[in-house]
Amino acid sequence: MSGNRIMLLGLGMQGKATLYDLVKSDLVSDILVVDRSSDLEDYIQSLNSDKVQAIRLDVQDSEKLSDLMGEVDLVIELLPPGFSFQIAKLAVQNNVSLVSTMYLQDPQDTNLEKIKAREKALAELDKKAKEKGIVILPQFGLDPGLDLVLAKQAVRELDEVDELYCYGAGLPEYDDADNPLKYKFTWSVEGLLKTYKRPARILKNGEVVDIPGDEIFSEENVHTLDLEKFEGLLECYPNGDALKYAERLDVKEDLESMGRYTCRWEGHTDFWEIMVKCRFLDEEPVEVGGKKVSPIRFVANHLQAQDNFWLKDDERDMAMIRVEAHGIKDGKRVRRVYQLIDRRDLQTGFTAMQRTVGFTASIGAHLILEGKIKGDGILSPTDIHLSEVSKELKNRDIDIDSHIENRTSH
Numbered sequence: 313m314s315g316n317r318i319m320l321l322g323l324g325m326q327g328k329a330t331l332y333d334l335v336k337s338d339l340v341s342d343i344l345v346v347d348r349s350s351d352l353e354d355y356i357q358s359l360n361s362d363k364v365q366a367i368r369l370d371v372q373d374s375e376k377l378s379d380l381m382g383e384v385d386l387v388i389e390l391l392p393p394g395f396s397f398q399i400a401k402l403a404v405q406n407n408v409s410l411v412s413t414m415y416l417q418d419p420q421d422t423n424l425e426k427i428k429a430r431e432k433a434l435a436e437l438d439k440k441a442k443e444k445g446i447v448i449l450p451q452f453g454l455d456p457g458l459d460l461v462l463a464k465q466a467v468r469e470l471d472e473v474d475e476l477y478c479y480g481a482g483l484p485e486y487d488d489a490d491n492p493l494k495y496k497f498t499w500s501v502e503g504l505l506k507t508y509k510r511p512a513r514i515l516k517n518g519e520v521v522d523i524p525g526d527e528i529f530s531e532e533n534v535h536t537l538d539l540e541k542f543e544g545l546l547e548c549y550p551n552g553d554a555l556k557y558a559e560r561l562d563v564k565e566d567l568e569s570m571g572r573y574t575c576r577w578e579g580h581t582d583f584w585e586i587m588v589k590c591r592f593l594d595e596e597p598v599e600v601g602g603k604k605v606s607p608i609r610f611v612a613n614h615l616q617a618q619d620n621f622w623l624k625d626d627e628r629d630m631a632m633i634r635v636e637a638h639g640i641k642d643g644k645r646v647r648r649v650y651q652l653i654d655r656r657d658l659q660t661g662f663t664a665m666q667r668t669v670g671f672t673a674s675i676g677a678h679l680i681l682e683g684k685i686k687g688d689g690i691l692s693p694t695d696i697h698l699s700e701v702s703k704e705l706k707n708r709d710i711d712i713d714s715h716i717e718n719r720t721s722h
Contacts, residue, residue: 315341316339316340316341316342316385316386316681317340317341317342317344317383317384317385317386318334318340318342318343318344318384318385318386318387318388318677319343319344319346319380319381319384319386319387319388319408320334320343320344320346320388320390321346321347321371321387321388321389321390321391321395321399322346322347322371322389322391322392323345323347323349323352323355323390324390324392324499325498325499325663325665325670326413326453326665326666326669326670326673327345327347327390327670328355328662328666328670329662329666329667329669329670329674330388330390330670330671330673330674331343331345331359331364332660332670333671333675333708334363334388334674334677335359335361335363335364337674337678339678339681339682340363341363342363342365342384343364343365344365344367344380344384345364345366345367346367346368346369347366347367347368347369348368348370348371349368352368353366353368367380371391371395371399374398374402377402378402378405378406381402381403381405381406381408382406384408385408385681386408386409386410386411386677386680386681387399387408387409387410387411388410388411388412388673388674388676388677389410389411389412389413389414390412390413390670390673391414392500393414393415393418393503393506394418395414396412396414396415396416396450397416397417397430397433397434399412400412400416400437400448400450400690401437403446403448404437404440404444404446404448407444407446408446409446409448409449409680410446410447410448410449410450411449411452411673411677411680412448412449412450412451412452412673413450413451413452413453413457413669413672413673414450414451415450415451415456416434416448416450416690417430417431417434418430419510419552420506420509420510420525422511434690437690438689438690439689441688441690442688442689444688445688446688447680447685447687447688447689448689448690448691449676449685449691449693449696450690450692451692451693452673452676452693452696453668453669453673454480454482454631454633454665454668454669454672455478455480455551455574455633456693457669457693458633458652458668458693458701459478459479459480459572459633459635460557460561460692460693460694461693461696461697461698461701462478462633462635462652462698462712463476463478463557463561463635463637463650463694464560464561464693464694464698465650465697465698466635466636466637466648466649466650467561467562467563467637469637469641469648469716470637470639470640470641470646470648471639471640471641471642472566472639473563473566473567473637473638474566474567474568474638474639475568475569475570475636475637475638476561476563476567476569476570476635476636476637476638477571477572477573477635477636478554478571478573478633478634478635479537479546479548479572479573479574479575479632479633479634479635479636480551480572480573480574480575480632480633481546481574481575481576481631481632481633482498482499482629482631482664482665483495483496483575483576483577483629483630484496484623484627484628484630485543485627485628485655486542486543486544486577487543488623488624488627488628488629489577491620491621492583493580493583493621494576494577494578494579494580495576495577495580495621496621496622496623496627496629497615497616497621497622498623498663498664498665498666499665499669501612501613501615501616502608502609502612505611505612506593506608507551507574508529508584508587508588508593509525509526509528509588509593510525510528510551511523511524511525511528511553512525512533512550512551512552512553512554512572513550513552513553513554513555513556514550514555514569514570514571515554515555515558515567515568515569515570515571516569516571517568517569518568518569520555523550525588526588526589528549528550528588529549529581529582529584529585529588530585533549534549534581535548535573536548536578537575537634539634542630544577544578545577545578546575546576546578547575547576547577547578547579547580547581548573548574548575549573549574550571550572550573551572551573551574552572554570554571554572555570557572557694558570560692560694561694566639575632587611591607592607592608592611593607593608593611594606594607594608595607595609623656623663625658625661626658627656628655628656628658628663629655629656629663629664629665630653630654630655630664631652631653631654631655631663631664631665631667631668632651632652632653632654633650633651633652633668634649634650634651634652635649635650635651636648636649637649638719641716644718645718645719645720646716646717646718646719647716647717647719648714648716649714649715649716649717650712650713650714651712651714652668652705652710652711652712652713653713654667654668654710657709667708668710671705671708672701675701675705675708676696678704679696679700679701679704684700685700698712
């Protein structure tokens with residue numbers, strides 16, 4: 313199979329890894345890279361590939377973007393948060409499938425009226441996509457994305473599941489975590505900081521626990537993991553609404569405890585608990601010297617400007633997904649564990665985050681083009697079988713480990 317034309321929307325850090333992967337693919341003949349960056353053309357020329365065409369365009373120009381979509385077979389969207397739903401609508405309008413690493417509904421939105429309106433709009437979009445036989449695959453990166461693929465597989469292998477925990481991490485290697493935050497950025501700084509005030513929901517001993525955005529770093533909501541392949545303790549804080557995935561994962565009935573967590577090196581959460589509670593991550597502008605300044609934007613730009621919060625050329629980051637499913641298998645109590653750990657490739661320079669997000673988006677596109685994804689309409693990573701994904705990851709030197717262990721009690 314060959315001759316597929318792909319549109320890549322967004323050439324940020326993850327987009328560069330996606331483009332690298334698409335250029336290498338025999339399945340892809342042409343790649344239209346759409347971005348508004350002033351150095352877009354120079355970067356594309358540096359690739360020295362006749363597959364790639366640079367199109368400088370503001371994606372908010374929906375008329376021009378729609379015209380371009382009419383020329384391609386599939387769209388990969390790697391834009392900042394907030395664009396995904398409109399891009400999905402344009403894709404359906406133009407009869408092309410879409411892969412996005414983002415949510416179609418803002419996970420930080422707490423306005424019930426807006427949430428219901430978006431759910432209704434998504435149901436209508438899903439219906440149209442199904443009528444046209446196209447796939448809309450959002451949340452297909454690392455976390456969300458591969459975490460849900462692994463979680464579904466772990467659940468599938470047990471007869472009953474009563475506890476399910478998903479962990480995601482993107483952090484510098486332990487020796488390279490040499491700044492006060494013990495962290496270095498590998499994606500949008502402001503995008504990351506917005507997740508640091510996202511409300512969370514977990515299930516604990518049968519009780520639903522809602523955690524306000526300014527409490528996710530509180531001591532009672534943070535626990536630690538001591539894993540063999542990590543040199544230090546990992547602090548784990550709740551990551552969004554875990555329960556919305558319970559139905560997708562088909563574990564709602566027997567579940568007693570469930571949580572999704574993000575991991576950082578020990579000490580990270582203490583700092584950010586103070587910052588959040590002092591409202592340094594608020595978006596509402598405050599007046600400084602007669603000018604309106606958004607606190608979160610100031611913090612993001614201030615950190616972004618400092619070299620010690622970015623990886624040096626010889627430093628590596630790590631990306632991890634770990635899924636633990638506790639339950640019953642063949643009458644015995646067991647724990648099923650899946651774990652993916654990747655590190656920066658110093659030869660290409662791509663970080664682990666670029667590889668596990670950018671390559672995964674490309675893998676999603678390949679699976680759609682090859683007809684390996686069953687179903688159409690708006691799908692979820694839980695609809696994608698691990699066997700298909702793991703082969704593609706292995707081809708890109710990203711491995712998944714798994715084991716099952718007997719447990720005597722919860």
